[in-house]
Amino acid sequence: MEYRDFSKIIDDGLLWPQRGVNIDPTVDQRHNALAKVLCCLPEEDYGRLEQLADSFRWWIPPVEGHAGIWPFHATVFPEKVKNGPQEVPYAQVVYLMPSLEKCAYDIAVGSIAHELAHLVLGHQIQALLPERYLKQEREAWALIESWGFNRESKKCQAVHEWRNSRDSNTL
Ligand SMILES: [Zn+2]
Numbered sequence: 001m002e003y004r005d006f007s008k009i010i011d012d013g014l015l016w017p018q019r020g021v022n023i024d025p026t027v028d029q030r031h032n033a034l035a036k037v038l039c040c041l042p043e044e045d046y047g048r049l050e051q052l053a054d055s056f057r058w059w060i061p062p063v064e065g066h067a068g069i070w071p072f073h074a075t076v077f078p079e080k081v082k083n084g085p086q087e088v089p090y091a092q093v094v095y096l097m098p099s100l101e102k103c104a105y106d107i108a109v110g111s112i113a114h115e116l117a118h119l120v121l122g123h124q125i126q127a128l129l130p131e132r133y134l135k136q137e138r139e140a141w142a143l144i145e146s147w148g149f150n151r152e153s154k155k156c157q158a159v160h161e162w163r164n165s166r167d168s169n170t171l
Contacts, residue, residue, distance in 0.1 A: 001148055004038075009039070012050065014053040018058070029100060029105065030101065034112050037149075040148055042146075045147070048120050055119070056075055056094050057072055057093050058094055058096070059072070059093045063101055072091035072093055074091050075090075075091050076092050094115050096112060104155070106155050106156075107156055107159060109149060114140050117141075117147075121143060123136045141153050
């Protein structure tokens with residue numbers, strides 16, 4: 001179910017990559033799938049994500065091209081610590097890999113929704129214990145299912161399980 005038109009996302013101006021400079025969602029599958037996810041986000045989580053817009057950057061590199069140097073401005077500024085090493089500021093980057101162009105559309109939609117779910121849920125992205133990682137994964141899949149991406153969630157999880165079993169069967 002769609003809660004808003006794509007034009008509303010552009011008008012709101014906070015979530016579309018490059019702050020709405022490239023407004024064409026049909027340029028490739030990643031932008032297309034992202035537009036679908038943003039149109040289908042329930043109001044509360046859409047608003048939550050808008051509040052978080054300054055806390056992350058998009059990185060959706062072109063499929064063609066081989067190398068480049070890109071600046072990512074810091075988005076996270078760790079609190080000062082009195083004793084012990086100070087964590088330096090860093091950029092939290094949502095990276096949509098070129099491989100998302102070649103996969104099934106449902107996988108692209110599910111994968112992008114899943115990453116946005118991690119942001120909405122305020123998940124920890126670094127130094128995770130395995131149990132914590134798996135708990136966060138379950139929560140992110142459950143959230144995108146509540147957004148209406150049930151089919152996409154199931155397909156993505158099936159791919160993950162297949163990869164895990166393949167990788168654990170090879171040394
Ligand atoms: Zn995840």
